Structures are given as structure tokens and as C-alpha cells.
Amino acid sequence: MNDPTQRCSHHPLGRVVSAAAFAALLITSQWVTAPLAGAWEMRVCADPDYMPQSNRAEEGYENRIAEILADELGAELTYQWWTLAPSMVSEQLREGNCDMMIGVPDGGDGVLATIAYYRSPYAFVYRADEGYDIATFDDEILTELQLGTTSEGTSAHLALARRGLLDRITVSSEFAGTNAGARFSALIESVARGDIDVAVPWGPVAGYYAGLQDPPLTVTPVPEFDIPFTPMYHSIVIALRLGDEELRDLLDQAIARRWDDIYAVLAEYNVPTLPLPRPSLSIAEQPQ
Template structure:
């Protein structure tokens, strides 16, 4: 073989090695998160929610690239995302939600009363007699308008005719559908709202009229109703390794998780007595 042929052969071999090395270099693993593209303060397609921020934090900590499967959190959300294998992680899952395997909770929040500060209502209890004469807004869940715990609690007390329900789904063509109840509060269409804390805390910082918030008391309304819930990350029930990896990441970055929740105004509830 002549010198030129030998050089060409060597260069060809080097090219094969370089190309092969490029094609076999392992890409970072993906952290595939199921999320709603229009559900602030939790998540949106622009990555502006606190669950987006948490997902980014977890992906960095795990050395993974973040991928989303977007789906509106309505009936069939779990079936069409996590259970279908389209994604692997749900954030903001209530502890005790049986279809998924969860981490330990990374926050615990509660339903709150919300009112305009210029009304100076200072309502803190479901047993406050003023609730019988005020226009009260409550959240409803599901296409069939399933009542939330505060709605059931008010009904138990005979507070019904002056209560207005707001679906957390609302008009999905508009931004942030769950916030309609707070828009109504600002507009003076209702006097007080009973709202899931993270939603109220976020928009209280951003709406044009200042809002006051107070946790719903009592913290539970036996039998069967509670107003505070511990929230965790969830995976498929057989995905123990991923759950454990997420838990380790949450433990290592606990201070950062708290900082994110604080930045979004998420009210935290104390752990119940054991």
C-alpha cells in the first residue's frame, strides 16, 4: 500500500471512529412530566408555574433533560398521561391518592377564605354567622360540578342560596381558568371566596385589588371533610426507582423547594397533631 493510500485509510478509520463516537454518546435521560398547559399558578406551556419551576429543579438535580406531556387536567387526565405511558411524573399529587405511588409531601396547604382588603371582613371560620348573609364563592371540580370540601361544609350548615359555584375548568380558551372565582371577587360579584390556598396566594400578589387571606377553620369538619392536604410527586405504582430518585432530589433541594413555594405565595398548613 502506498503512502497516500495508507493515509487515506487511516483518515477513513478515524472518521468512522469519530462518527461512531458521536452516534453512541449517551444523551441525558429524560424526566418526562405530565402537566397542564393553562393552569397557573401550577403550570403552563410557558413554564411560568411553580410546578414548572419544581420540574426544572428536579431535572437539574437528576442530570436529566426535562420533557413535558401537556394535557388539560380534566376528566381522563391521569388515564391519558401517566397511565398511558406518555409521561412518568405528576407534581402536586395529594398524599393518599391511590392510583399513583408518591414521594413524601413537599408542601401542605389548605383552603382559605379570600376577600378584598377594603371590605375588612376578616372571616376565618365556617361557623361565622356573617356567611349566611354574604355572597360566597366556592370552587367546583369536574365536568359535573362536584363540590369541594368547603362547598359541602357550607351546605351542612344550611348556607346554600347565597353560594355561587365556580368550576376550576371554566373557559379553557381563556388564560388561567381556575382564577375566575378571584376575578369575580375583585369585580364585586361575590363578597368572599373559599379557594384552594396556592391559587389564592398566587393571584393575591398579582390582582389589581389587594386581597386578604385566612385559612379555613376548623381544619376538618367531621365526618369526612378536611380542608388541608399534603402534596407530593407521583409516579406509576411500579416505578419505585423513579419515586426514590425524586425523593432524594427533593430532600437535597428542600431549601430551594421552599423558596419556590414562597415566591408563588403558597400558603402552608401545619402538620396535623399525631
């Protein structure tokens, strides 16, 4: 990939200097080896209406994490807004309209991925005053309740379908709303109102929107695996174009160095997480 510092003539490495000028800089100790703030443009593809992950006002936790990484790399953060869909890869990332996609589940085809920086499970969400104690998809009480998921095809939706509960499921697409964030919010609000007894969204949706409700809602992570060996969580990475190993390595190093800051943001947004090994700086800084 092209060195990102070459995108801006204001970065020291982007200037053409004479040997004499270079020597003078060394002598006067004014040569700065670390990137300067705003020295290069970190172009991120993100959904403009996908809270709690991201929105155009940059209020999502993925927006906050992108800010942390840009700060660590001395970059100016800019966005290419695009609805989260496969076309983000084909029409934006591969076309060069952005350099990376934030908040992407690991294992996607046709992209280069950073190390995972968090792992979040699906979760049961229900009113705390109902007295439920639901911890598995095999709890018999689920056969008596109205259920909700974010969409068909999610791991949680499939787990409920395997147990013959399709006729009890409402998906968030059935709610009015022009964007995914509004529909996610409506799903959790319906639990607070009692229209749906138990929702099973992905963890960030569960934790963030449940924290905004009154009366209080209980958020309980589902078991990590469901039959037959289906992971009930997503490990999240940043996706880049194939061949952008240099940028991938820079981001891996930044993630490792700012690990605690990333997890502080996740906690602020009530994102439930599963254990993920903290990356070693010595490993992250080695070429992969």
C-alpha cells in the same frame, strides 16, 4: 422500572465500554459518578392551562419545582401536556407517555407517590377594606354574604353546603373561560370587584391570584379540619406508575435535598402552606 439513564446513549452508564476502557477511565480520574445535565429524559405529565400550578409556557410553580428536581437529578425535563383529569393516569402515565404527574394530591388510587413536598389549606379571600375578620366556616356573617368556590365537590364547597349556604355559592365554572386558570382568576377578580364577597378556593389559587388584585385582598387559611373530621388541605406529591420504586426513591432524595429551593418557589407564588416535616436525607436515601 427501567434505569432512566438507559434512555440516552450519551450517559456514561448507557455506554458499553470494554474492561480496558473502564480501567483507563478510572486511572485518569475522568469517570463521573453523578448524572450529567440532560443525561436522561424526565418526562412529566402536566396540565397546559392550570395556573398557578402549570401551563404550556412553563410559568407555574409546579413547572418551577419540576425544573429544580430535574436539575438535581441531572435530567432533561420534557412535558406531555394533558388536561388534569383521571384520564391523565389511564391514558398517559400508565400508557408510558410520561413517567410522572406533578402536583398531585396524596392518596390517589393506582399510582405510586413520592413524599409530600408541601401542604396547602383552603383559604378565605375577601377585600381588605371590608373590615371582615373571617376565620371559620361558622362565622355568622357568611350567612349574609355572596360566596364563591372553585367547583362543586371541593372540601370548601361541602363545608359551606353543610351549613345550608348552597344558595349563596357561585362556582368558578359559571365564569367564562376556556381553561381552569382563567376561571380561577375570574373568581378572585370577582371578589376584588365586589361581585362576590368571600371566595374559598384552595390555597395556591387564593394566594397567587389575590396577589395580582387591586384593591388588596385578605387571604386567611381555613381551620385544618371541618366536621366530621374532614381535612381542609391537600398534601401534594408526584405520582408515578406502580412499580417505579427506583424513580420514586430518586425523586424523594431530590425533594429532600432541594427542600429550601422548593419552598422559595412556593413563597414567590404566595402559596400558603401548613407545617410539613422536613424529610431527613438519611431517610430519603434509604430504599423504601
